[in-house]
Amino acid sequence: xTRSFPLFLALFLCAGLLLAAPLGCASKQAAGDxxxxxxxxxxxxxxxENVWCESCKVGYVDGKKVKCxxxxxxKTGQGPACTKCKQS
Ligand SMILES: [Zn+2]
Ligand SMILES: [Zn+2]
Numbered sequence: 001x002t003r004s005f006p007l008f009l010a011l012f013l014c015a016g017l018l019l020a021a022p023l024g025c026a027s028k029q030a031a032g033d034x035x036x037x038x039x040x041x042x043x044x045x046x047x048x049e050n051v052w053c054e055s056c057k058v059g060y061v062d063g064k065k066v067k068c069x070x071x072x073x074x075k076t077g078q079g080p081a082c083t084k085c086k087q088s
Contacts, residue, residue: 038055039055040055040056041055042056042060044060045059045065050076052073057069061075070083070084070085071085
């Protein structure tokens with residue numbers, strides 16, 4: 001009976017390491033993905049907020065979609081009028 005005790009402990013430790021290793025990797029990968037891709041804020045724009053979505057490269061002003069960042073800045077007072085687009 002006394003011989004089986006250390007063997008049981010060794011198996012228990014091995015199982016613990018096997019379970020802990022994948023969990024550690026998963027949490028590191030998730031944090032890296034969050035840092036690489038900017039968060040999509042299109043939902044906020046659709047709800048009426050003035051936002052520029054860095055993830056989709058589109059902006060929203062008063063709930064309207066703006067595809068040009070310079071136009072978005074001009075409409076929100078963050079920059080001069082856009083010269084790239086012909087505004088009607
Ligand atoms: Zn978006
Ligand atoms: Zn423009």
